[in-house]
Amino acid sequence: MTRYVMQRILGMLAVMFTVVTIVFIIVRVAPGDPAAVMLGPDATAADIAGLRARLGLDQSLPTQYVLFLGQLLRGDLGQSIFLNMPVLSALAERAEPTFFLTLFSILIASAIALPVGILSAYKRGSLFDQVATTFAMFAASIPSFWLGLILIQVFAVRYGWMPASGYGGPDASFLERLRHLVLPALALGIVSSALITRFTRASMLDVLNDDYVRTARSKGMGEWGVVMKHAFKNALIPVLTVVGLTAALLISGAVVTETVFSLPGIGNLVVSAVLRRDYPVIQGALLVIAALYVLINFLIDMLYLAIDPRVRY
Structure with missing residues (x-):
């Protein structure tokens, strides 16, 4: 029975790791600059650069991935741009x-x-x-x-x-x-x-x-x-x-x-x-x-x- 439970736990962790990786890739490879899309057509170059730095999009993909995993391990899903509150709090509400x-x-x-x-x-x-x-x-x-x-x-x-x-x-x-x-x-x-x-x-x-x-x-x-x-x-x-x-x-x-x-x-x-x-x-x-x-x-x-x-x- 212990082996059965451990197999299921390891399988669950493997699935979640795969999902995290896929979500990270989808957001990064989506057409267009996410920061420019979020701010809209009236945003200035400085605004876009500031948001990219805030979201960590100005760093290399491996660095972004490591930081992303670190955020998740701390229970941090990021900050909502429009709600101006943590994503986890918005979901909890x-x-x-x-x-x-x-x-x-x-x-x-x-x-x-x-x-x-x-x-x-x-x-x-x-x-x-x-x-x-x-x-x-x-x-x-x-x-x-x-x-x-x-x-x-x-x-x-x-x-x-x-x-x-x-x-x-x-x-x-x-x-x-x-x-x-x-x-x-x-x-x-x-x-x-x-x-x-x-x-x-x-x-x-x-x-x-x-x-x-x-x-x-x-x-x-x-x-x-x-x-x-x-x-x-x-x-x-x-x-x-x-x-x-x-x-x-x-x-x-x-x-x-x-x-x-x-x-x-x-x-x-x-x-x-x-x-x-x-x-x-x-x-x-x-x-x-x-x-x-x-x-x-x-x-x-x-x-x-x-x-x-x-x-x-």
Whole structure:
């Protein structure tokens, strides 16, 4: 087990080192001078030279790379040009809406997909299975921003049950802010449930006809126990994998949804940074999202230890 954990940790560190290197190269080889792009066409040569010195762009690439790695090891992601604050602080201020949006979206997706996928596999070929498969294909083809606009039109504009956008005022309570996340979480959760449903159904179909399932039935165990205790437990690893990947993708893929619902999250911050050419924010956001993606996958790998004894040995 220790070897398994160490392999995953080393793999995680290798992936993060690769991501850091790629982000560094992309920013440096992008067309044009980053300092000139950030300052705009009215900037003077002195202004551009000053910003280049401030960002360390006037030094050689190997020197910039070493300084960049040193900054990251100190937890310094740089300084935002337009926000005039550390990038890490800017990301921390926007983390709450993105975190809860991702959490609620994955909970909604799992609440829809797991029961539907299990029942669809158990009742293979039935009307329920056909309807569930059709729904999964339909949900997978819906753009989340389009579904978000439909939800706004129905539940916010027509009936007024939910707020259409925003995250509440400065004095809004925590429950009021969560209320603003209902529609965007539904939009992301319904779309994300399609992939989890299909994986759950396929994984359950692989184990429902195995020998140990037939043995459990022959011993007189009830169907609920056979399906949940024996079949679903052994089908859980691929399902858990796709749930973890979906959660990681939701963190990085909520940009459009946050823009549609005007949520002040990390996705909205990244859009603003791209439009303003605020390269330190873009670079910092890419690194943080990549780190979260790798961390989620590492945690999923650790959950394998608790689910499948074969992994421990």
